[in-house]
Amino acid sequence: MSARRARLLGALLVAATLAACGGSSSPPDAPDTTATASATPEPLGTVAGVDLATEQFDGIEQHGNVLGDPDAKVTLVEYADLVCTPCAVYSQDVLPQVIEDHVRSGDVRIELRPIGIAQEWSTLAAQYAWGAAAQDRMWTFAKLWWANQRDETTDYVDDAFARRIAEAVPGLDPDQLVDDSRLAETRAQHDDAAQAFLTQQLDRVPAFAAGPTGGELEVLDLGETGAQASRALDHVIAAF
Template sequence: MSSRVQQKEAARKRREAIEAEERRATQRRGARRRVGIVAAAAIVLTAGVVTVSRVSQDDAVAQPQAISERFAGIPQDGIRLGSPSAPVTLVEFADLQCPFCGAYARDVLPTVIERYVRPGKLKLELNLLTFVGEDSVKAGRLAAATTDQDRFWGFTDAFFAAQGQENTGYVSDDFLKAAAAAAGADHDAAADDDATADRVLKQAQTAADRLGVSSTPTFFLRRGHDETPLKIDDLEPEAFTAALDEALR
């Protein structure tokens, strides 16, 4: 009897966590829309002179507590997140500068983690590509090197939380140090680990070439040796999870 009560309580807590994460995702999307409106108004009012002030990118990096809570209790192994015994792997190809990859990470990934990864239905694999620009290479190499510390998912989460406009030079050493610190990674050790960075990024590019990946984010579902494209038309949490549910049937 007590076992059934505990199972019901665990299910209730998972459901509440999913609902809370979806509310936070909605709030984040609303906040970004408001920022966009304000920025657009500023551009009009300054008659062609853009002087929009913004919070420092370094200050916008996700806080360590939020990252710790998101991934607490979930096994990490390099670029993989989730139970090794999960029957299906959601394979993602992303560029850290890709704005759509950032939107997925901020708005959809938290729901995927709570609804599929934490219960053991799915594990995740994130392959980083570096084609958007030089900042992609700089960020991708450091992120890849954190795989040996099993801080890769925390680092990418922190990076995407503070993602700026691509190829504007925001990926400074201080920005990367802040993301590493938020993830609990040793920045200096990762920055010196060229061998791991080379290996992880080469493996990602090889997989992308084999699967014909030409844009990001791109998703596949892997069952055993079979890899099937996951067709996504909308990066809203409910639309994404509906497509995922359909593919998992």
């Protein structure tokens, strides 16, 4: 990524309002993610949510950042931050019904686009998730990260935390994930997702857009419950 592009992206991110995630009126300056976060969090211990994640994603394809049939007629995009508390709530309380009702049936594919906008350390967390995507395990990794998420105002994001989560994901190589998180192409994936988020004039996470696969996506309000989200997608599916 060029220095000019980095400055442009940083300026765009500073313009975003994130009241729905941590109550921050504006995000902090763009972080330096070339080094491990300086804070040393307490040991994670047993990773929570492993059985739940296994059950939720069992038998569903994962390709890069996509969950579900790549050829599903409808695409749902989720913009999220691994450090963001409301994103963890959506992962736990809202999306499971969407996955069960629409992804498992093959009607909908979901693209998860992690971005770093809640805290200075959010971008590094997002890059870990994109690193998991390189091994087709982003969704399981993100699910377990959110299940073990800490106070978003505390900088707990580092290689040790990411490795501990990755170790609990079947088929995910923790060392490769950490290495991939630092690649230029991984940072570019994050930056492209952040650019798309702002281009769609979104200002908080989690945020969603949906439409025909390969076609134009429009911002979608999924509501606050799994049932509301499932009904919202029913309308999108019926339109195509």
